[in-house]
Amino acid sequence: MSTALSVRNLRLYFSTRKGVVKAVDNASFDLRKGETLAIVGESGCGKSSLARALIRLLPRNVHTYSGEVLLDGVDVMKLSEEMFRRSVRWRKISMVFQGAQNSLNPVLKVGFQVAEPLMIHFGVSKEEALAEAKRYLRLVGIHESFADRYPFELSGGMKQRAVIAMALITHPEIVILDEPTSALDVITQANIINLLKRLQSEMGLSYIFITHDIALTSELADRVAVMYAGEIVEISDAEEFYRRPRHPYAEKLMASVPTLRTDKKLEFIPGTPPSLINPPPGCRFAPRCPYAFERCLRESPPPYEYKTGSFVRCWLYHEGKR
Amino acid sequence: MGEDKVLLRVENLKMWHAMRRGLFGGVVYVRAVDGVTFSLAPGEAVSVVGESGSGKTTLGKTILRLHEPTDGKLIFKGRDITHTPEKELMWFKRETGLVQQDPYGAMPSFMTIYRILEEPLIIHKVGTKEERSEMIFKALEEVRLTPVEDFAFKYPHMLSGGQLQRVAIARALILKPSLVVADEPVSMLDASVRVEILTLMRELQEKRGISFIYITHDLSTTRYFSEWIFIMYAGHIVERARTKALLQNPLHPYTRALLAAIPDPDPENRKRFREVPPGEPPSLVNPPPGCRFAPRCPYATERCRREEPPEFEVEPDHFVKCWLYVGAR
Numbered sequence: 001m002s003t004a005l006s007v008r009n010l011r012l013y014f015s016t017r018k019g020v021v022k023a024v025d026n027a028s029f030d031l032r033k034g035e036t037l038a039i040v041g042e043s044g045c046g047k048s049s050l051a052r053a054l055i056r057l058l059p060r061n062v063h064t065y066s067g068e069v070l071l072d073g074v075d076v077m078k079l080s081e082e083m084f085r086r087s088v089r090w091r092k093i094s095m096v097f098q099g100a101q102n103s104l105n106p107v108l109k110v111g112f113q114v115a116e117p118l119m120i121h122f123g124v125s126k127e128e129a130l131a132e133a134k135r136y137l138r139l140v141g142i143h144e145s146f147a148d149r150y151p152f153e154l155s156g157g158m159k160q161r162a163v164i165a166m167a168l169i170t171h172p173e174i175v176i177l178d179e180p181t182s183a184l185d186v187i188t189q190a191n192i193i194n195l196l197k198r199l200q201s202e203m204g205l206s207y208i209f210i211t212h213d214i215a216l217t218s219e220l221a222d223r224v225a226v227m228y229a230g231e232i233v234e235i236s237d238a239e240e241f242y243r244r245p246r247h248p249y250a251e252k253l254m255a256s257v258p259t260l261r262t263d264k265k266l267e268f269i270p271g272t273p274p275s276l277i278n279p280p281p282g283c284r285f286a287p288r289c290p291y292a293f294e295r296c297l298r299e300s301p302p303p304y305e306y307k308t309g310s311f312v313r314c315w316l317y318h319e320g321k322r
Numbered sequence: 323m324g325e326d327k328v329l330l331r332v333e334n335l336k337m338w339h340a341m342r343r344g345l346f347g348g349v350v351y352v353r354a355v356d357g358v359t360f361s362l363a364p365g366e367a368v369s370v371v372g373e374s375g376s377g378k379t380t381l382g383k384t385i386l387r388l389h390e391p392t393d394g395k396l397i398f399k400g401r402d403i404t405h406t407p408e409k410e411l412m413w414f415k416r417e418t419g420l421v422q423q424d425p426y427g428a429m430p431s432f433m434t435i436y437r438i439l440e441e442p443l444i445i446h447k448v449g450t451k452e453e454r455s456e457m458i459f460k461a462l463e464e465v466r467l468t469p470v471e472d473f474a475f476k477y478p479h480m481l482s483g484g485q486l487q488r489v490a491i492a493r494a495l496i497l498k499p500s501l502v503v504a505d506e507p508v509s510m511l512d513a514s515v516r517v518e519i520l521t522l523m524r525e526l527q528e529k530r531g532i533s534f535i536y537i538t539h540d541l542s543t544t545r546y547f548s549e550w551i552f553i554m555y556a557g558h559i560v561e562r563a564r565t566k567a568l569l570q571n572p573l574h575p576y577t578r579a580l581l582a583a584i585p586d587p588d589p590e591n592r593k594r595f596r597e598v599p600p601g602e603p604p605s606l607v608n609p610p611p612g613c614r615f616a617p618r619c620p621y622a623t624e625r626c627r628r629e630e631p632p633e634f635e636v637e638p639d640h641f642v643k644c645w646l647y648v649g650a651r
Binding site for chain 1: 484539569581583584585
């Protein structure tokens with residue numbers, strides 16, 4: 001499978017009054033064409049910042065923004081903002097934002113909002129763009145008559161579908177889904193996930209699926225990246241990950257997921273994640289890790305590639321203890 | 323359930339919220355809770371599961387008499403409290419506690435944790451200053467906010483969400499209530515913390531023999547923390563049963579859809595589509611005349627669309643509000 005996106009040593013730090021927040025620290029991964037890479041982690045782990053770094057929608061207080069993001073062999077990090085806007089954002093990579101169904105403009109008709117990216121990024125005429133918007137609304141399962149309605153006339157699930165149509169209308173190759181169903185009810189969520197699966201296979205899309213919900217990642221993920229305190233601590237194939245997560249954090253997180261169909265004893269992880277302003281010198285999970293030994297507290301573990309494209313950032317593996 | 327073993331009896335409870343429609347429009351009613359009946363025994367934990375807008379939060383608040391019911395009956399410890407005026411309800415408020423979803427919103431930001439916990443004691447005129455202090459430190463210890471001296475004099479913003487939810491639990495329990503309603507107590511917390519808080523609540527509930535109503539949208543956590551599950555849909559309890567029976571043998575088409583929609587972490591999931599009904603719950607202003615799930619139900623018949631089904635007891639302690647089970651038992 002060929003690569004849609006290659007990320008190397010991506011860093012995104014923010015300046016705050018209290019100091020520099022290392023929201024994304026040294027993230028490296030590949031996204032293959034047509035696959036879904038899930039990025040899972042708890043609140044504050046940097047997963048949404050990672051998404052924003054990829055599509056370069058950054059707040060003002062950026063301290064460091066560095067690394068490589070290769071798209072068709074081109075390092076798009078080197079592009080000027082103008083070039084990035086014209087050739088990458090929305091054209092190659094688009095995004096469904098968290099809680100996006102509530103960010104629709106209440107005074108504009110739904111069809112117009114879905115059509116807007118075409119008018120802005122491709123200079124398509126209003127008539128053509130509106131016709132295309134209707135086509136995309138149908139594609140996501142909304143009757144085209146809703147193009148002339150206002151957001152308040154749509155249910156939560158329909159608004160989310162409209163937002164997905166908006167992200168697809170510019171024919172991107174990669175779609176970043178940031179908690180695309182987090183405000184929806186479970187049955188609506190299942191319907192949206194079914195839709196995302198169908199669109200992916202019909203349009204050959206690559207997804208980066210960001211969520212805190214491990215069980216939900218298994219609905220889409222071909223591979224899973226686990227983030228903790230700004231770092232990617234594991235990337236594994238889905239087949240392996242859900243049966244045997246390798247990083248101790250991933251293992252404990254999986255053990256905390258309640259299941260409906262199998263009996264298991266639920267565990268939790270004592271303590272809280274470290275501050276991203278002054279993360280601990282060694283492994284960032286070491287203070288909470290039941291297997292931590294002396295080296296973990298002192299030295300940060302590099303990735304240990306246990307098979308091609310899959311790695312775990314943990315000294316247990318480097319030292320052959322696992 | 324014998325009458326002597328009932329702490330709370332809810333009979334055909336209705337709570338309709340009045341809502342004005344438009345500038346000159348008349349008043350319409352949102353039928354958030356529309357005819358709910360059940361009993362709760364002392365020391366039992368019940369999960370009320372429903373989607374947003376199903377009426378589960380209103381049910382919890384009405385049971386605590388934070389709303390005055392529109393119709394039906396609320397009987398607590400054998401006393402009818404349905405329409406008892408607020409000022410005669412002090413004894414009842416002392417017997418009950420509430421844990422809300424958002425701990426930050428539920429705590430006054432200008433009060434220390436100590437003060438937050440002392441307030442219910444002062445309102446109910448419990449103990450001397452020294453006795454109260456002892457109770458507060460003990461309460462903090464019970465929810466494992468230790469060392470207690472460190473936490474007692476902090477302000478809410480200095481605590482994490484999980485820690486603050488422990489304070490909320492301590493506050494709900496400090497008057498030693500016999501009934502606690504916890505409304506989505508962990509839905510704002512991270513997965514790894516959720517289990518910790520739910521386990522703590524379960525421990526305290528069992529240790530003290532408190533009756534517990536756990537309101538949630540998350541069916542997968544319920545089986546670890548309650549003896550009963552009630553499934554709510556559009557203002558009705560459509561199915562109620564012992565936890566195991568409900569999860570192993572769901573009867574109502576809505577319950578089945580709900581179970582089918584929830585994934586367990588499994589790499590096979592990505593290879594298949596989920597069979598779930600389309601559409602969304604009906605408006606509670608103008609609910610459909612028959613079964614409220616009928617418009618989305620794959621098994622709906624003419625009768626379902628016309629007539630509201632009663633509750634059938636299909637097996638002991640397993641009730642379902644669905645015409646498919648007419649004549650069962």
